[in-house]
Amino acid sequence: AQSVTQPDIHITVSEGASLELRCNYSYGATPYLFWYVQSPGQGLQLLLKYFSGDTLVQGIKGFEAEFKRSQSSFNLRKPSVHWSDAAEYFCAVGIYGANNLFFGTGTRLTVIP
Amino acid sequence: NAGVTQTPKFQVLKTGQSMTLQCAQDMNHNSMYWYRQDPGMGLRLIYYSASEGTTDKGEVPNGYNVSRLNKREFSLRLESAAPSQTSVYFCASSSRGRGQKYTEAFFGQGTRLTVV
Numbered sequence: 001a002q003s004v005t006q007p008d009i010h011i012t013v014s015e016g017a018s019l020e021l022r023c024n025y026s027y028g029a030t031p032y033l034f035w036y037v038q039s040p041g042q043g044l045q046l047l048l049k050y051f052s053g054d055t056l057v058q059g060i061k062g063f064e065a066e067f068k069r070s071q072s073s074f075n076l077r078k079p080s081v082h083w084s085d086a087a088e089y090f091c092a093v094g095i096y097g098a099n100n101l102f103f104g105t106g107t108r109l110t111v112i113p
Numbered sequence: 114n115a116g117v118t119q120t121p122k123f124q125v126l127k128t129g130q131s132m133t134l135q136c137a138q139d140m141n142h143n144s145m146y147w148y149r150q151d152p153g154m155g156l157r158l159i160y161y162s163a164s165e166g167t168t169d170k171g172e173v174p175n176g177y178n179v180s181r182l183n184k185r186e187f188s189l190r191l192e193s194a195a196p197s198q199t200s201v202y203f204c205a206s207s208s209r210g211r212g213q214k215y216t217e218a219f220f221g222q223g224t225r226l227t228v229v
Binding site: 004006009034036041042043044045046049090092100101103104105106 | 154158217
């Protein structure tokens with residue numbers, strides 16, 4: 001069965017610290033991978049995406065993610081977190097031939113001063 | 114350029130009432146989707162429309178109906194609302210670009226629905 005796992009429900013980091021949010025997927029074929037961010041009361045905004053090519057992708061707001069096929073992972077990173085990064089983050093997977101995205105359960109990020 | 118617009122933003126229904134959530138996109142996308150978001154469960158697909166004139170069930174379609182009115186609009190109807198349908202509903206759209214096998218989905222701001 002297809003699945004997207006975000007093992008961390010809630011992460012707290014200090015402002016200025018580095019961040020890594022984990023995402024693992026389970027699919028037979030190479031997926032298309034996305035990270036979305038949701039601020040409180042808002043819709044989802046695309047941070048970055050991976051379709052093919054370079055496995056390290058850069059996104060908006062200083063985020064990057066690395067696709068590791070051997071680990072079926074697509075972890076999101078940021079070298080220095082800002083207070084405005086506090087939000088919920090969703091990893092999503094698309095499959096060639098399927099129109100919809102499959103979402104993980106999300107990781108809520110809290111940033112402390 | 115508004116992107117994906119959902120109405121209403123908030124709604125309270127009594128059990129058994131019906132209502133329609135509206136969604137419109139101005140990006141000329143072919144595909145549109147309805148998701149529901151519940152705490153600890155991420156987003157789950159209710160229905161989607163791969164192109165104008167087609168609709169298909171997603172992961173959690175029971176209790177819902179949809180209509181792809183035209184290329185721009187995709188509505189979600191609750192015929193007889195139940196407390197279990199209390200959730201935040203998101204509409205999204207996407208379109209495969211030329212030479213691309215997939216494109217990202219763009220989301221509306223959501224509709225917060227409470228059924229009492």
